[in-house]
Amino acid sequence: MSAASKQVTHVEVPRDGVRIRCQGVSKYYRRTAVLDAVDLEVRDGTMLGLIGPGAAGKSLLVKIICGLVAPDEGHVFIDDIDVTRLRERELQALRMRLGMVFQNYALFDFMNVGENIALPLRMEGRSSETSIRNRVAEVLEQVALPGIQDKMPRELSGGMKKRVSFVRAVVRRPPIVIYDDPTGGLDPVTSAKIFRLLSDMKAQGTTSITISHDLDGIRPLCDQWLLIEHGKTLFSGDTSAIDQCETPYVRQFWRGEPA
Amino acid sequence: MRLTSVLSVPFAMVGRRTLDIATEMGGMTLMAGAILRRLFPPRVDGAELMRNLYNVGVKSFPIILVTGVFVGAIMVIQAGLYVEKYEATGFIGWGAGFATLREVSPIMIALMFNGRVGAKNTAEIGTMKVTEQVDALRTLAIDPVSYLIMPRFIAMVVMMTLLVVVGDATALIGGAFTSQFLLGVDVQLFFRSFVDLIHLEDFLLGVYKAITFGIAVGVVSCHFGITVTGGAVGVGRAVNDSVVASAIWIFVLNYVVTTLII
Amino acid sequence: MSAHPPHKPNVLELFLAALGSPFVIVGEQFREIFKVFGLTVQYALHGRRRWKEVWLQAYRIGNESLVFIVCVAGSLGVTLVYQAGLQAERIIGDLTPLGGLYLQILLREFGPTITALMISTRVGTGIAAEIGSMVVTEQVDALQMSGAHPVEYLVVPRFWASVVMVFCLTCVSVLVSWLAGLLTALLAFGVSPYTFATLSFVIPGDVILLLMKTTAYGIAIPIVAGASGLSAHGGSEGVGWATTQSVVNCSLAVLFLDVLLSGFGYLVLLR
Ligand SMILES: Nc1ncnc2c1ncn2[C@@H]1O[C@H](COP(=O)(O)OP(=O)(O)O)[C@@H](O)[C@H]1O
Ligand SMILES: [Mg+2]
Numbered sequence: 001m002s003a004a005s006k007q008v009t010h011v012e013v014p015r016d017g018v019r020i021r022c023q024g025v026s027k028y029y030r031r032t033a034v035l036d037a038v039d040l041e042v043r044d045g046t047m048l049g050l051i052g053p054g055a056a057g058k059s060l061l062v063k064i065i066c067g068l069v070a071p072d073e074g075h076v077f078i079d080d081i082d083v084t085r086l087r088e089r090e091l092q093a094l095r096m097r098l099g100m101v102f103q104n105y106a107l108f109d110f111m112n113v114g115e116n117i118a119l120p121l122r123m124e125g126r127s128s129e130t131s132i133r134n135r136v137a138e139v140l141e142q143v144a145l146p147g148i149q150d151k152m153p154r155e156l157s158g159g160m161k162k163r164v165s166f167v168r169a170v171v172r173r174p175p176i177v178i179y180d181d182p183t184g185g186l187d188p189v190t191s192a193k194i195f196r197l198l199s200d201m202k203a204q205g206t207t208s209i210t211i212s213h214d215l216d217g218i219r220p221l222c223d224q225w226l227l228i229e230h231g232k233t234l235f236s237g238d239t240s241a242i243d244q245c246e247t248p249y250v251r252q253f254w255r256g257e258p259a
Numbered sequence: 260m261r262l263t264s265v266l267s268v269p270f271a272m273v274g275r276r277t278l279d280i281a282t283e284m285g286g287m288t289l290m291a292g293a294i295l296r297r298l299f300p301p302r303v304d305g306a307e308l309m310r311n312l313y314n315v316g317v318k319s320f321p322i323i324l325v326t327g328v329f330v331g332a333i334m335v336i337q338a339g340l341y342v343e344k345y346e347a348t349g350f351i352g353w354g355a356g357f358a359t360l361r362e363v364s365p366i367m368i369a370l371m372f373n374g375r376v377g378a379k380n381t382a383e384i385g386t387m388k389v390t391e392q393v394d395a396l397r398t399l400a401i402d403p404v405s406y407l408i409m410p411r412f413i414a415m416v417v418m419m420t421l422l423v424v425v426g427d428a429t430a431l432i433g434g435a436f437t438s439q440f441l442l443g444v445d446v447q448l449f450f451r452s453f454v455d456l457i458h459l460e461d462f463l464l465g466v467y468k469a470i471t472f473g474i475a476v477g478v479v480s481c482h483f484g485i486t487v488t489g490g491a492v493g494v495g496r497a498v499n500d501s502v503v504a505s506a507i508w509i510f511v512l513n514y515v516v517t518t519l520i521i
Numbered sequence: 522m523s524a525h526p527p528h529k530p531n532v533l534e535l536f537l538a539a540l541g542s543p544f545v546i547v548g549e550q551f552r553e554i555f556k557v558f559g560l561t562v563q564y565a566l567h568g569r570r571r572w573k574e575v576w577l578q579a580y581r582i583g584n585e586s587l588v589f590i591v592c593v594a595g596s597l598g599v600t601l602v603y604q605a606g607l608q609a610e611r612i613i614g615d616l617t618p619l620g621g622l623y624l625q626i627l628l629r630e631f632g633p634t635i636t637a638l639m640i641s642t643r644v645g646t647g648i649a650a651e652i653g654s655m656v657v658t659e660q661v662d663a664l665q666m667s668g669a670h671p672v673e674y675l676v677v678p679r680f681w682a683s684v685v686m687v688f689c690l691t692c693v694s695v696l697v698s699w700l701a702g703l704l705t706a707l708l709a710f711g712v713s714p715y716t717f718a719t720l721s722f723v724i725p726g727d728v729i730l731l732l733m734k735t736t737a738y739g740i741a742i743p744i745v746a747g748a749s750g751l752s753a754h755g756g757s758e759g760v761g762w763a764t765t766q767s768v769v770n771c772s773l774a775v776l777f778l779d780v781l782l783s784g785f786g787y788l789v790l791l792r
Contacts, residue, residue: 068662092668100666106659109492123668169666276588321543322769329776336783337630340791341622361604367776370638374768378646382761389757441784491657491757495650498764502642507592514596521607 049222114149327429352453384484419473598701620717649767652750
């Protein structure tokens with residue numbers, strides 16, 4: 001085992017407290033930059049709000065952070081480990097401390113809900129079948145969906161799918177969680193329930209990145225903001241800075257004013 | 260109670276399969292009817308037809324060439340084993356050529372065509388269907404069958420026929436090379452027995468087969484494309500069903516044409 | 522910071538691009554296939570063993586393709602024997618060796634290859650469609666986030682199942698073709714079924730070659746199909762592209778392996 005692979009299995013919060021760091025991340029498709037030298041930092045226990053119009057590259061950026069897509073330029077550090085340099089085995093080990101809620105649920109459609117949620121635990125390979133079953137029941141209870149283990153994903157409503165996807169992401173209790181549009185396409189009541197879950201997670205000390213178009217919903221949750229458009233950073237800073245930002249587009253986006 | 264329900268499973272399965280097959284057969288018949296109705300007098304978009312002839316014919320050309328060479332090589336190797344055993348090297352061109360022209364080349368080219376063109380056709384029409392582009396055509400008062408399906412169908416029949424001819428030719432060239440370099444049978448000897456013993460009707464049988472295969476792949480792939488439901492997953496499933504149904508048709512028609520023409 | 526300034530290509534560059542792009546595309550696909558091949562072998566030997574999943578996949582392969590293969594093998598058997606019989610009647614006039622030779626060519630060539638082509642069509646497309654749909658709906662990403670490797674989790678069980686099932690289905694297909702041929706010879710030419718029930722022409726090399734071919738096809742189909750599925754991107758277009766790619770590449774792989782192994786058989790096994 002190399003030094004790097006020992007490092008990925010051993011969780012240690014970096015001394016400067018920055019758990020996720022991107023440095024000059026760029027990605028090109030057919031010679032056009034869909035991400036252009038993006039930098040970001042997320043400190044331990046805080047939440048970053050990643051906002052921007054559609055097709056800005058938000059989903060792509062978080063996939064690069066998880067090592068699902070390799071960037072063309074730049075580096076991504078999770079707890080000071082360079083994700084872009086890891087081999088597949090090491091990435092798998094590193095992902096044990098990451099959770100992700102996908103924009104379009106990404107529930108495994110050939111498995112029922114219980115198996116969907118159990119898979120991360122099985123892959124971790126630490127718990128017995130009984131304790132896995134108990135844990136699945138427990139987390140489903142927490143999101144107010146008790147006893148739906150035997151349902152197939154296609155039988156669920158959008159809000160239920162989002163919650164199952166949320167549960168699957170956090171079932172291993174990862175210290176870092178990424179939410180890609182957790183309330184997209186949901187009614188206000190269900191959205192409020194989901195934001196409640198996000199705030200609970202934050203209260204428990206998880207570090208997170210949240211992508212959302214529902215600014216009113218995430219405004220009280222996030223500490224830092226990153227606004228990107230066409231892959232370019234338009235704003236990066238904390239809530240008071242974005243409140244005072246004078247750039248016209250940022251103001252429009254932040255306050256929801258028409259152009 | 261339990262036992263009867265277990266016993267009924269195979270019957271239910273057979274029944275469901277039969278119903279599925281009957282539904283698809285009906286759909287294919289309707290599709291064939293819709294195409295036939297627009298064939299007399301021909302109602303086809305000319306530009307769309309040219310584009311499809313190019314897409315279907317030119318773009319499958321490399322794959323057909325490769326397939327042809329492989330088929331020729333395989334047939335010569337197989338024939339070579341017998342020719343050597345019975346010391347009849349002079350018959351290699353006939354042995355390999357006969358089977359290639361009448362059977363193997365049309366079937367192989369049709370199977371590759373099915374994969375390259377039929378599958379792509381189902382995927383394209385299916386994608387248009389699930390992204391509501393077909394409905395958009397209807398609301399613009401454009402007949403999807405005339406606009407989308409006719410050009411593709413005609414292009415497929417024409418190109419399947421031509422590509423089988425191309426496949427025959429490349430198979431012979433591939434076979435001649437294989438016999439020269441693997442079996443050590445002179446190319447001239449190979450072609451002499453071919454020219455002496457192969458008749459025009461052997462070649463024509465392959466061409467007739469190709470026409471029917473083209474019709475089958477056209478109808479089947481358009482039918483499965485236009486009836487897709489259920490997003491990306493549905494498109495994948497439709498392509499799968501389409502290539503399987505076309506392959507069955509290819510083998511059944513191969514049998515029918517062979518017995519009818521001989 | 523624009524690393525790639527816009528550039529209008531001239532005619533020569535366009536020409537060279539058109540000439541080179543097929544090679545680039547083919548090269549990329551080869552790389553992808555060999556990458557998946559390497560990973561599959563690695564995980565098949567060292568990864569977690571999920572025999573239940575292998576069993577399930579084997580059942581699905583058999584269940585999906587049995588009827589299909591019986592139909593194809595039957596109609597092929599009838600056609601082949603009918604043509605061969607007519608030809609033999611005209612030229613040799615003696616139909617007694619027909620059955621033995623037919624069985625031999627079935628074992629050597631048509632049994633394994635046609636079956637593998639049918640499995641490419643039925644199962645290869647299915648694998649590509651399934652995995653491709655999982656890619657475009659981000660399920661493969663979710664799988665990776667759960668700590669599973671897509672090749673280990675999705676391709677390896679299908680790989681074991683396919684290696685076994687291609688052999689089993691080839692046996693079924695040979696049997697069906699042989700029976701169909703026997704009946705055709707009996708009904709069309711009045712050939713005695715006893716002349717069919719002979720192994721006198723079959724040599725050990727034929728059986729070894731059959732085993733080699735079925736194993737090679739069984740390995741190639743899930744890997745080529747899996748590679749096509751995993752390289753899908755975009756929505757339903759991506760899935761369509763992957764399935765199309767899979768039929769073509771699987772069939773070409775089967776034909777290529779057939780040329781290779783038949784050549785090997787000719788030079789080494791069947792003398
Ligand atoms: N695999 C890919 N191939 C080509 N383009 C892609 C791919 N993935 C993402 N893109 C492009 O990257 C851009 C950003 O996409 P995405 O991250 O999904 O945006 P967002 O989540 O901000 O709406 C889009 O313009 C999209 O077309
Ligand atoms: Mg997105």
